[in-house]
Amino acid sequence: MDLSEPNDPGIFNDLTSSELRSIRQYLQSAKDLNLASAEQSTINKSFIYTADLFLPSKSNMLLHxxxxxxxxxxEARVIIFRGDLKPAIVQEYIVGPLRKPEYHYMLKSNSRKNPIPDAFKPLSMSELDAVMDKFLNDINWQLSRILQESYDAVFLECDSKCLKLIPVPLSPELSMAPARKLLFQAFYDVKYYSLFPLDLMFLFHLNGTDKSSFYLDQIVYADQIFNSVKELQYRYIEGAIHKTAIPFPVPDSRSFTDLEGEGADWHNSKRKPRLVEPDGHRYSIHHQHISYMNWNFHYRLSTLTGPALYDVNFGKERIAFEISLQEIAAHYSSSSTGAQAANFVHxxxxxxxxxxxxxxxxxxxETATFISSSFMAEKSSEPYTTERAICLFELNSGTPLRRHLAYTAKDDGFYDGMADSSLVLRTVFAISNHDYIIDYIFHQNGVLETQVTPAGHLRGMFHSGHQERYGYQLTDHLAGVIQQQxxxxxxxxxxFGTSNRYQTLKVQSKRxxxxxRPFSQLMYKYDLKQTEMEAAFSNDRNIPTYHLFYNNRKKTEHHVLRAIRVDLGGSPVQLSQETPLSWSNYQIAVTKYKPDERSSSSPYAAYDSTDPVVNFTKYIEDNDNLIDKDLVLWITMCIYNIPHSEELPLISSVNKHRSFYLIPFNYFPSDPSRSSKDSVRAVHNDTSRLDEGIRFLVDDSQSYQRCIMNELNLTTVVDNPDSVLETEHTRTIL
Incomplete structure (x- = not known):
C-alpha cells in the first residue's frame, strides 16, 4: 500500500504538491502574466485562480x-484571472513539462473559448471580499432598525444573534440581462442555517474589476422589491409595505438544531454492526493505481470536476478508458424569487x-483506506492538502451476488452462491448545504457501477403562503420546495479496442x-445507431432499455456479439427545460471521440448561459458517423425531492441514490465470478445415499474461527481537528 506522492508521477496521477509549487513559482516569474502573489490577489490584479492536470492526447496515452x-x-491547465487588463479577461494556459516547467502557452481548442470574458468567470474569494467590503457595513448600519424589528438580529457586531448572507451566482437567463449579477440570500447564522431562511435578499451588479462600479441593483424584503436601500427605508418608516416580524430561533433540547438529538432514547448497550477484514485488505494501491481481484485501474480527483477513473481493466481487457464526473447542478422551484434564482452549477x-x-x-x-488530495488554492502560495478526501474499501452488501438452491435429490440436490463483496471508491462533496456521495463500485462479476447519492440539509425558503404547489410548510417559517439534482x-x-458500434435493443410487445388464438409476447428490436443525432436521447424521447457497445469483429463461438451493456438504472428524466445547461437535455448521448471534446461543462457555467464556453450541443450537432469509431457516452442522472418533515434536520440517503452500470453482455463465456474464492457450494456426500449428509465446498483458506476486530480509532482525526471542522480559518468560497 503506497499512498505517497511519487517522484515520477504516471500519466494519470494528480498534480503533486511539488508540481503545484513549481507551477506557481514558474508562472510568478513570467513577466507577460504580471501575476500578483496569492496572498495579495484582488479583482483588479492578475492572479492564479486554480490549476489542474492536463492529460495528453488519448492516442499518445494508449501508445504509452x-x-x-x-x-x-x-502538463497542467492553469486558469488565470487577468483583472490587470483592459478589458479584464480570463486566460487558460498549458504549463509544462512538469515538474520543471519551461513553457506556457494559451490553451487552443475547437470546442471551447479562450480567452474567456471576465463576466463569465466563477465567483472567487477576491470578488466576494470586494462585495462584502463595499456593501456589508453600509447595509448593516442603514438597515439596522429594519433588521432588528423584522428578524431580531443584524449582520455585524451581533454577539449571539447574527444573520448571514449566502451568495448565489445569477445566470443571465434568470436575470434577463447580459450582466454579471450576484444574489445574496439572508439566513439566521445558526446550525443548519439553510433551514432558517429569511425573506430578505440583495441583488448586486458586479460587472468589471473596479469595485467602485459595483452597485446594489434590488432588495427583496417580505416578497416586495425595492430598487435601493433608501426606498426600503422610506416605505418601511411610512408603513406603506407589508412587514415581517419573527423572533431569533433559540435552540433547545427539542429543536432539530440540537446536535445531541431529541425525543425517545434510542440508545442501548449493544453496538452497531461493523465491517471486518479478517486477513487484511484484498486490494492494493500503488500511488494512484488500484488492483482488486480481476480489476485494475487508475483514479484521480480532478480539481475542476472531481473523481475520475482511467484505463479500467477487468482481467486482461480494457473496459473503459475514462469514467469521470463532469458536473453537478441543483435547481429549486418556487413562487419565491430566492428559490427561482437558486439554480446552482456546482x-x-x-x-x-x-x-x-x-x-x-x-x-x-473503519477498515477503509483514506487518501489525501492536494490542490492549488486561490489565496495561498502553498498547495492545500485535504486529508481523507477519498476512501477505498471492500464492502459485503449483505445480498448474494448469485445463488440457487436445488433442494430435492431429483434436482441433483445442491446449493451454489456467493456474497456480493465489491470494492468501493468513494468521494463526498460538501458544497454549502449540499452533500453528494459519489461511488465507483467494482463487482466481482465484471459489473462496474457508478452511484450518486445526495445528502446534506434542505435549502429551505421563507414560507409566504404562496408555495402550496411547490412544497410543504415544515416549520413556522420554513417551506421545503421541490428540488431537482x-x-x-x-x-x-x-x-476490445477503439473501433466500436452502438446498438439499442428495444423491448416491445407483439401479438x-x-x-x-392471438396472444402477446415480448420481443426486442435491434437499432444500430449510425450518427450522433440518432444516438442522442433527449428527455422527451422514449429511451430503450438496452444500450450495447461492441467491436463488430469480436464475437462468441456462436457468432454473438461480445458487448458491454450500459444500464441507466431507471433514472427519471429532467422535466424542467429552463436550465441553460445543454448537457442536461439528454438522458444519454453518444459521440465520436475528439481530442478537443474533453468535458461537457466548465467552471464558467454559472454565468456563461448566453454564450457557453463549452456548448455540449455542438458535440452532437456536427452529426459525425459512429460506425466503427472510438465512442464516448455522456450520461445524465436526475433526482427529484419534495422535502418532508422527516428530512429535518438532515436528508436521509435512503431511496435517494441513482446508478448507472457497465455490464458484460455476452462478453464472457460464463459468469467470471465463478472462479472467486468467495463462492460457497453445498453437495451431498453421496447422491446414492442421501443419509450420508452433505459437505460444503469453500476455499480451504477461509476460516470461520472467531476473529478480534480492531477498535475504531478516531485519534488521528482528533489530533488534527482542522481536517474535520475548520479550526485554522482556511478560507473557501463557501
Missing amino acids: LDMDIEKPAR GSFLLGTQAKSLIPGTDCP LFHFKVDLDV IANGG
Whole structure:
C-alpha cells in the first residue's frame, strides 16, 4: 500500500504538491502574466485562480500504455484571472513539462473559448471580499432598525444573534440581462442555517474589476422589491409595505438544531454492526493505481470536476478508458424569487476542492483506506492538502451476488452462491448545504457501477403562503420546495479496442397467433445507431432499455456479439427545460471521440448561459458517423425531492441514490465470478445415499474461527481537528 506522492508521477496521477509549487513559482516569474502573489490577489490584479492536470492526447496515452512507448510529458491547465487588463479577461494556459516547467502557452481548442470574458468567470474569494467590503457595513448600519424589528438580529457586531448572507451566482437567463449579477440570500447564522431562511435578499451588479462600479441593483424584503436601500427605508418608516416580524430561533433540547438529538432514547448497550477484514485488505494501491481481484485501474480527483477513473481493466481487457464526473447542478422551484434564482452549477465552485473530511465508521467503514488530495488554492502560495478526501474499501452488501438452491435429490440436490463483496471508491462533496456521495463500485462479476447519492440539509425558503404547489410548510417559517439534482458523467468505452458500434435493443410487445388464438409476447428490436443525432436521447424521447457497445469483429463461438451493456438504472428524466445547461437535455448521448471534446461543462457555467464556453450541443450537432469509431457516452442522472418533515434536520440517503452500470453482455463465456474464492457450494456426500449428509465446498483458506476486530480509532482525526471542522480559518468560497 503506497499512498505517497511519487517522484515520477504516471500519466494519470494528480498534480503533486511539488508540481503545484513549481507551477506557481514558474508562472510568478513570467513577466507577460504580471501575476500578483496569492496572498495579495484582488479583482483588479492578475492572479492564479486554480490549476489542474492536463492529460495528453488519448492516442499518445494508449501508445504509452499498450506499446510501452515513452511516457508523454506531464502538463497542467492553469486558469488565470487577468483583472490587470483592459478589458479584464480570463486566460487558460498549458504549463509544462512538469515538474520543471519551461513553457506556457494559451490553451487552443475547437470546442471551447479562450480567452474567456471576465463576466463569465466563477465567483472567487477576491470578488466576494470586494462585495462584502463595499456593501456589508453600509447595509448593516442603514438597515439596522429594519433588521432588528423584522428578524431580531443584524449582520455585524451581533454577539449571539447574527444573520448571514449566502451568495448565489445569477445566470443571465434568470436575470434577463447580459450582466454579471450576484444574489445574496439572508439566513439566521445558526446550525443548519439553510433551514432558517429569511425573506430578505440583495441583488448586486458586479460587472468589471473596479469595485467602485459595483452597485446594489434590488432588495427583496417580505416578497416586495425595492430598487435601493433608501426606498426600503422610506416605505418601511411610512408603513406603506407589508412587514415581517419573527423572533431569533433559540435552540433547545427539542429543536432539530440540537446536535445531541431529541425525543425517545434510542440508545442501548449493544453496538452497531461493523465491517471486518479478517486477513487484511484484498486490494492494493500503488500511488494512484488500484488492483482488486480481476480489476485494475487508475483514479484521480480532478480539481475542476472531481473523481475520475482511467484505463479500467477487468482481467486482461480494457473496459473503459475514462469514467469521470463532469458536473453537478441543483435547481429549486418556487413562487419565491430566492428559490427561482437558486439554480446552482456546482462545478463553478471547483468540485475537487469540495471533497473533504470523510469520517471513519460513518462516511466510510473503519477498515477503509483514506487518501489525501492536494490542490492549488486561490489565496495561498502553498498547495492545500485535504486529508481523507477519498476512501477505498471492500464492502459485503449483505445480498448474494448469485445463488440457487436445488433442494430435492431429483434436482441433483445442491446449493451454489456467493456474497456480493465489491470494492468501493468513494468521494463526498460538501458544497454549502449540499452533500453528494459519489461511488465507483467494482463487482466481482465484471459489473462496474457508478452511484450518486445526495445528502446534506434542505435549502429551505421563507414560507409566504404562496408555495402550496411547490412544497410543504415544515416549520413556522420554513417551506421545503421541490428540488431537482442533476449529475453528468463521461464514459469513454473501449470494447476490445477503439473501433466500436452502438446498438439499442428495444423491448416491445407483439401479438402473435398460435393455433388461431392471438396472444402477446415480448420481443426486442435491434437499432444500430449510425450518427450522433440518432444516438442522442433527449428527455422527451422514449429511451430503450438496452444500450450495447461492441467491436463488430469480436464475437462468441456462436457468432454473438461480445458487448458491454450500459444500464441507466431507471433514472427519471429532467422535466424542467429552463436550465441553460445543454448537457442536461439528454438522458444519454453518444459521440465520436475528439481530442478537443474533453468535458461537457466548465467552471464558467454559472454565468456563461448566453454564450457557453463549452456548448455540449455542438458535440452532437456536427452529426459525425459512429460506425466503427472510438465512442464516448455522456450520461445524465436526475433526482427529484419534495422535502418532508422527516428530512429535518438532515436528508436521509435512503431511496435517494441513482446508478448507472457497465455490464458484460455476452462478453464472457460464463459468469467470471465463478472462479472467486468467495463462492460457497453445498453437495451431498453421496447422491446414492442421501443419509450420508452433505459437505460444503469453500476455499480451504477461509476460516470461520472467531476473529478480534480492531477498535475504531478516531485519534488521528482528533489530533488534527482542522481536517474535520475548520479550526485554522482556511478560507473557501463557501
